Amino acid sequence: MYMIIIAPFEGKIAHLQELLSARELRASRRKALAKHYNACVICVQVNMPGAIKQNLASEEIFQKAQQTLEETLAMGGYAVLFEQAHMLITGPEGFWVVNAPAATIKRDCCKIEQAHKLGRLFDLDVTDAAGHAISRIELGLEPRRCIVCGGPAADCVSRRLHTLADVQAAILSILEEI
Ligand SMILES: [Zn+2]
Secondary structure (H helix, E strand, C coil), X not given: CHHHHCCCCCCCCCCHHHHHHHHHHHHHHHHHHHHHHCCEEEEXXXXXXXXXXXXXXXXXXXXXXXXXXXXXXXXXXXEEEEEEEEEECXXXXXXXXXXXXXXXXXXXXXXXXXXXXXXXXXXXXXXCCCCCECCCHHHCCCCCECCCCCCEHHHHHHCCCCCHHHHHHHHHHHHHHC
């Protein structure tokens, strides 16, 4: 792919404070959207390791996530009440408000994360109309897998099992497959 040739992971550093305030803003945005539309909210992000969150790789991955989500919602015949996507220094993020049961939407989103070639790099969070986040565990689904070793991703992150270079190499090899 063209973007592999030019620096896929270069960009501006997102500082911890910026990441924390972006997370807070996302949470309040999700709550406000859920309340306003009284419907479930999908928040789309990209799993991008390291301090640089907005780069060619994350933009490419986000566009694929957006496209796949929209196809899935269209196939399910769900009414999309609102959608918005931003490219931020803290990484691309998007919100979709959908008039459908949150558990159904979460299952569909987990299917995307599992079935799409780039799915392990997608982060599709779903909250219901009351603002409650639907977890994989409560739906009886497996935890997410690490893109480097295939183990439970949360363990690898908390135990820092892989270097940034390892994770970036894994991302590149997934991107090269598409
Ligand atoms: Zn791992």
